[in-house]
Amino acid sequence: MKKAVESKLETLKEFAYFFLSTVGIVSIIYGFMNEDTLLKIILIASGLALIIQGIVYGILFESASEIIKLLKKINGLQYDGEISGTEEKEEEVQGKDGITCSKCGAEVKDSDMFCTNCGEKFTSF
Numbered sequence: 001m002k003k004a005v006e007s008k009l010e011t012l013k014e015f016a017y018f019f020l021s022t023v024g025i026v027s028i029i030y031g032f033m034n035e036d037t038l039l040k041i042i043l044i045a046s047g048l049a050l051i052i053q054g055i056v057y058g059i060l061f062e063s064a065s066e067i068i069k070l071l072k073k074i075n076g077l078q079y080d081g082e083i084s085g086t087e088e089k090e091e092e093v094q095g096k097d098g099i100t101c102s103k104c105g106a107e108v109k110d111s112d113m114f115c116t117n118c119g120e121k122f123t124s125f
């Protein structure tokens with residue numbers, strides 16, 4: 001199956017994030033190990049800049065991917081992955097816990113021995 005644009009963006013996001021962070025960290029490590037103060041500053045500074053760029057690109061690609069997914073959803077198209085914050089909510093109503101009185105039809109808890117409305121005695125259900 002051909003990869004959808006949003007999936008490609010997700011991959012790009014991960015790539016940008018990991019690649020830039022890794023290079024950034026390596027740069028910082030080299031910076032700390034370097035004897036030359038000027039080189040040290042340059043390496044650490046560019047390392048930090050790379051990590052920040054990684055985060056920024058990550059956020060950008062993530063947002064772009066989310067926007068595409070949302071647009072696809074609005075237009076009723078199929079999209080890959082999930083849109084954050086739209087996870088299907090668990091069925092909140094899982095059927096009424098109670099039962100109805102066989103005599104008057106009032107809703108009562110199945111733990112009740114008598115109908116709270118008409119006083120009908122419940123034997124077994």
Ligand SMILES: [Zn+2]
Nearest residue numbers: 101104115118
């Ligand atoms: Zn009743």
